[in-house]
Amino acid sequence: MANVAHVDYYELLSVSRDCSDQELKTAYRKLAMQYHPDRNPDNPDAEERFKQASEAYQVLSDPEKRAAYDRYGHAGVSGAGAGFPGGVDLGDIFGDFFGEMFNVAGGRSGRASRAQRGRDIRYDLTIDFEDAVFGKETSVTVRRQDLCPECRGSGAAQGRAPSTCQQCGGRGQVRFQQGFFSIARTCPICSGTGQVVTEPCHTCHGDARLEKEHTIQVKIPAGVEDGTRIRYQGEGDAGRYGGGSGDLYIVLAVKPHAYFEREGHDLHFAVIVSFPQAALGSEISIQTLEGETTLKIPEGTQSGKEFRLRGKGVPYLNERGRGDLIVQVVVETPKKLTKAQREAIEQLGGILGVQNRVASRGGLLDKMKDLFT
Secondary structure (H helix, E strand, O other): OOOOOOOOHHHHHOOOOOOOHHHHHHHHHHHHHHHOOOOOOOOHHHHHHHHHHHHHHHHHOOHHHHHHHHHHHHHHHOOOOOOOOOOOOHHHHHHHHHHHHOOOOOOOOOOOOOOEOOOOEEEEEEEOHHHHHHOEEEEEEEEEEEEOOOOOOOOEOOOOOOEEOOOOOOOOEEEEEEOOEEEEEEOOOOOOOOEEOOOEOOOOOOOOEEEEEEEEEEEEOOOOOOOOEEEEOOOOOOOEOOOOOOOEEEEEEEOOOOOOEEEOOEEEEEEEEEHHHHHHOEEEEEEEOOEEEEEEEOOOOOOOOEEEEOOOOOEOOOOOOEOOEEEEEEEEOOOOOOHHHHHHHHHHHHHHOOOOOOOOOOOHHHHHHHHHO
16 A cells, blocks of 8 residues: 555645546546556556545545545554455546547447536535534534536426537537547537537526525534535436536534633633631542533642542543533632631741742753763
8 A cells, every 4th residue: 555644645646625526537547647657657656646646536525434534544444455446347437538539449429418517506604613512413504516407417498409510410429530530529519418508497597406405414523623514415406407416514613611721621720719718628629521520639639730630621522421521729819808817827837937949940950960870
């Protein structure tokens, strides 16, 4: 298998992360033709590039593998193989190239298909912090192109049918001689379908589609992060000329919380306590995302001390278990003292004494002592 662990598949094929299947196929075909071993004999670099492109296309052309790669990167598809993508018709990938350029065996003959896949739709959805942690079901309204109900996607007026293209005679291709080769090109009049609409539909004006609003139920799983994409297959724009529908991508934006910060599956929270509470020890009530709980602060707790509450963090996405809630104790020093408070603290200071010490950073002083002894 080609080693592309540090190369992004989308960047390798020069496509966007929301590219369509057709865009993906076109990009792969371009690279495969450029670096194919038959066209680059005794060139190991070209052979390696060919293998890398094939591996990237194998993953991204498979909906399940692509979803795993989008979510987890290379770790989600570590078992993917290289070479020609399994289940892919090589004639489908390279046939158009040879057929149109050289009219050789293996190229498509007769009418070419101009089926166009529908456009993918992106919808940005902002959710609360708690909804990202615990999940939520909601609905969104999107506008998309549907097949025209009047002409059922043909683009022709009711009771009328497309007529045979006069330019290509219904073949979808026009031919001309160039040197020793007979070259076939897609007909520019009918775009390869072999038919033209002479009387367009009055509802869609020949476009074959109409824009319409749709309400989609969105299920947000527990544990999602900011920027998570949820894909709804076939919920994008309808295709044209028999092409499949695009997909709907819900992109989540998570609002920040007033008190909690998220790091992975752990939540961080700071609580302020007084000097007596830290010095003498106490039990305080703290807020979690699920309600109040009690935190025991031991005697002599220092400012900055962290306490870990197991299982009070963010659920693992599509897995069992949760992260932790990490509570940091901050000891508050009063800024304005009454006369009685000042006298009491001065008395305490006299009893405790003043002991200024240099604090080592990460045990650096101890390591220096060990080094010289």
